[in-house]
Amino acid sequence: MTNMRALIGGSGAPQLVEVPVPTAGPGQVRIKVAAAGVNLFDLAVAAGTLADHGVARKLDSYGLGFDAAGTVDQVGDGVAFRVGEEVIGLVARLELSVKAQAEYVVVDASAVARAPRGFTAVEAATIPLNTLTAWQALDRAGAGPGRTLLVTGAAGAVGGYLVELATLRGARVAAVASAGDEELVRGLGAEWFVPRGDNVASSVRALVPGGVDAVVDAAVLGLAALDAVRDGGAFVALSAGVAPVGLRGIDVATVFFRADAAQLAEVVRLVEGGLLTLRVAETYPLDKAAEAHARLAAGGLRGRLVLIP
Incomplete structure (x- = not known):
């Protein structure tokens, strides 16, 4: 051939x-x-x-x-x-x-x-693409034990992996998705749920006083999601040209996927262990x-x- x-x-x-x-x-x-x-x-x-x-x-x-x-x-x-x-x-x-x-x-x-x-x-x-995007975004956001993280678009392909991987790292996750997806994202590990269309920042801050430590903005909410982050926190965008200005000392970054065989092999281990959906x-x-x-x-x-x- x-x-x-x-x-x-x-x-x-x-x-x-x-x-x-x-x-x-x-x-x-x-x-x-x-x-x-x-x-x-x-x-x-x-x-x-x-x-x-x-x-x-x-x-x-x-x-x-x-x-x-x-x-x-x-x-x-x-x-x-x-x-x-x-x-x-x-x-x-x-x-x-x-x-x-x-x-x-x-x-x-x-x-x-x-x-x-x-x-x-x-x-x-x-x-490959979605899990590595999620993995690397969580690294940049500093998601770890006890840290609070907001995931927008939490029911989507990348968002679902963000919720599961962040939870596996010990982070406490607030998820933004449509109202009909609450059961889904809570099943993936989200501790808090915010229906899409609400005032995201006010809703998140009512659940997490002072704001979350970081957000990964898979749904491209921009400033609406940034306002849910505490002063000096972190904001990670996943698309070119959509990251907001880093107000209040918030560390703003854009993360694109990169190939990493070691990370991919670890993801495979998690999949085989039933820890990723x-x-x-x-x-x-x-x-x-x-x-x-x-x-x-x-x-x-x-x-x-x-x-x-």
């Missing part, structure tokens, strides 16, 4: 094209993709809007997809993985011409971990990617969309 199908974007809807099968170089593995996650970030890449925020250049096409689950079918020099191993990987570089939403993808071994045992490839494909909403074939993008853009999902090559 010399050619394969892959999804590209950059100026509108995703397009399915035929491209050469990539080859693993030193320090890399090639994965025969069994499932690839779909993220909101994919929508921005496909539409070409990241260039407007200075995150990427304005190009006609990018490879699409950051999350891959599948089987190693080729290894480069200096790689410990073996052909036939089931793995997950994060394709973190934006401007690659082929990424995870393809029949094959080449990934740096430093961005790959063994797939969780007892879970399907579809379930495993929901792990993998949520799949729907699956689509590669040639229905535009439908998947439209469904994700419509909102209201309580789980991930996954493409199957």
